[in-house]
Amino acid sequence: MTLTRRRFLGGLAATLGATALGACTSPTTANPGRLTLWYSTNGVSEKVLAEAVQRFPAQKLTPSKISGELNQRLLAALSGEAYLPDITMLGDGISTYFSATDRFADLNALGAAQDEPKYLPWKWQAGRSPDGFQLGFPIDIGPAALYYRHDLFGEAGLPTEPDAVSSALSTWDDYFEFAQRVKEKLPGRYLITDTKMVFTYSLAQEKQKYLDRQNRYLADQSQVRRAWDRAVKAFQLGLTAGYAGSATGEGIDRLAAWNTGKEIAFVNASWITGNIKQSAAATSGRWRVCRPPGGPGNQGGSFLAITKYCPDPQGAYDIVKWVLSPENLAASYVELGLFPSSPAAFSDPRVLAPEEFFGGQVTMEVFGKIAEEVQPVYFSPYDISISDTYTDELTNVESAGKDPDRAWEDAQTAVERLLRRQGVLS
Secondary structure, eight states: OOOOHHHHHHHHHHHHHHSOSTTSOOOEESSTTSEEEEEETTTSOHHHHHHHHHHOGGGTEEEEEEOSOHHHHHHHHHHHTEEEOSEEEEOTTGGGGGGGGGGBOOGGGGTHHHHGGGSOHHHHHHTBOTTSOBOOEEEEEEEEEEEEEHHHHHHTTOOOSHHHHHHHTSSHHHHHHHHHHHHHHSTTOBSBOOHHHHHHHHHTTSSOOSBOTTOOBOSOOHHHHHHHHHHHHHHHTTOBOSOTTSOTTTOHHHHHHHHHTSBOEEEEEGGGHHHHHHHTGGGTTSEEEEOOTTSOOEEEEEEEEEBTTOSOHHHHHHHHHHHTSHHHHHHHHHHHOOEESOGGGGGOGGGSSOBGGGTTBOHHHHHHHHHHHOOOOOOOTTHHHHHHHHHHHHHHHHHHOOOHHHHHHHHHHHHHHHHHHTTSOO
């Protein structure tokens, strides 16, 4: 059976917990005598890393871009305690490693408390275990916004400027009514990708998700049900564009829809900006962004962590601190579209340049304000698998005609079964 991302993350905590630490021989780092940093493609600015190599000659920094799934390779290295990185990138599923903090350095012991005020509190907190172990230093975040076609909104006789659009679409119900008006005036045009979009970004706006910070299943799942009902409502009203089941932003049909104007608006995180620019270059100047319906939310983001096997943890921390300084985060945003985790970067002149693709709009002013308003929410080791369970059932509703109530019950049963296997539920 193929080890997918969801299966990997779902079983990672148990796998790490079961590894016999005491029986292992002395660990071997990937490059003895050098500090190795593992990162994924476009996960960290290579220009900044190249400069760090020159800036910290004593540490002999060796950046290593990992092809494929970095987490899988990291798990294998941790399990065998061999060929380990000194510094490694971790994704938004960082809480998966909270049960294995004895494999990492506590950044608080290296001076992280002094640097914490420079970063968004909710993002910094996401890299801290429930017992206060600072595992991750934040790289990027994914504040969600509404992307829309300025020209086609005008053609429909609707508001077109960002402030007017966000005011008209402050709630999801407003958004659905707006989508119906567009459908009537511009048949064949849609503002909602699929039920997954509505579920994902509705839940991202809630104060809680599935578990609390002690990894206890929240008995009242009303926040999940709200997101579910909202997603089902969008489908039942005939407002979804029909891309259920395709990877967000990756389906060929959907990319074509950006160019043809079939999908004239959608809610998504800041990191999809580069995809739109690349895949729909011919529509340059016609897009705008504004606050999403329902309020601020975040989807995605990553961290750097230092493993316990690093021979020079303080030197490694100095490198991490510099690579992820507000100035370098601003440079990374310009280079790769990695949205900064530090508010200090939001006012950097480099990120405040008008963007031709968005009609001269300064999108940082939109994303930055949303990012500062995001509420702290715990992302558990099981959240990815749980979310996949719900969105898979929504796809069954949208694509296969499954009864929504039956799909909800099946999703609940599958989630509880998953959590029993992991020991969360008895």
